[in-house]
Amino acid sequence: MSFLRRQLLLAAAATAFGLASSAYAADPAKTNLTLGATAGYNYDVLKLAIAPQLEKEGYKVRLVEFNDYVQPNMALAQGSLDANLFQHIAYLNRFKEDQKLDLINLVQSTTAPMGVYSESVKSLAELPDGARVTLPNDPSNLARALQLLVQQKLITVKADVDPLRVSERDVEQNTKNLKFVPIEAAQLPRTLGDAAIAIVPGNFATSAGLKFTSALALEVPPVNYQQVVAVRTADANKPWAQDVKAAFQSPFFKQVLDKEFPGYTRPAGL
Structure with missing residues (x-):
């Protein structure tokens, strides 16, 4: 099957399931994604709102649950994860500075208030x-x-x-x-x-x-305390990372927030 035909079929499947298509089709160079999150709503956001979209685009998604604020970034930096969702911008910036990690904020997610x-x-x-x-x-x-x-x-x-x-x-x-x-x-x-x-x-x-x-x-929570998805800086512009980003900005993501996460702080525009 040609790459263009695959793109069209994936886009049609996403539309049929009410999912927003991203700017890219599934990255042919990387179709297996491992995403990490802390237990609770961050994990649930990935499970309910993000993994279904990526899977419809052709990715195989594995979710990993963490119970602390240290291991998700270390696992990301070491390559065990492709992206994580558990921290706000202020924590990410301080942690990567203290630990000398080359990580970057990819996109904003929803936030449960302290x-x-x-x-x-x-x-x-x-x-x-x-x-x-x-x-x-x-x-x-x-x-x-x-x-x-x-x-x-x-x-x-x-x-x-x-x-x-x-x-x-x-x-x-x-x-x-x-x-x-x-x-x-x-x-x-x-x-x-x-x-x-x-x-x-x-x-x-x-x-x-x-x-x-x-x-x-x-x-x-101010913007500095709102949850973000982190990736390695070198990966931020890769097609699969842009697909992850698009999933967090899609109409389907908003639909899941409306149904499953009422009262949570939302990204701008949603």
Whole structure:
């Protein structure tokens, strides 16, 4: 079968299934794609909204689930993954700088907001003096969690500090004497029985069954805190990577968000 005829057949199949065709047909140089994501909604986005489109275009897609914020980027840099979905732009930029990795943001995805959850208090106003607060231990999400507490007027931080690099030592006022306990993000939902409040990134909240409607407070994530797909820089313009990008910008992607992910922050234009 000629390459042109294959393109036309794939485009017709995509239309028949209500999927948006990408700018390229399946990359004949690479038809097997391995995509990684953290457990929860990021994995579900790939499974429900992205893999079906790529498979209709002729790719064989394998999804790999992770439960931490380190291995997905290391696996990507080492070539075990072709792309990953688990992090926001701020984290990607800091991680690749710290680890000297040649990775790049390919396209924006949907984002579950970070939230404040509790089993012992019904509002942040009820927090007792010296309350134990668990929050992510990775620097980027720690900064994000502290900024959420700033927004809720529970703490203040130094005015001259980079908001993307805020840490406990930058806290200036802490009138309730909150005790900050950084924990691996995936374990944060399990601390709800011991901590007064836990500040949980959205993907780990949803994977643990926490509902956004039950949060004491939710962030409105700025662009720097919205989820992105990462690839190796050398791969960004390859046909298969552009097919992945197109899948995240398609009408089918929007349809899946409408049905499966209401209330999540969306990429611009969707």
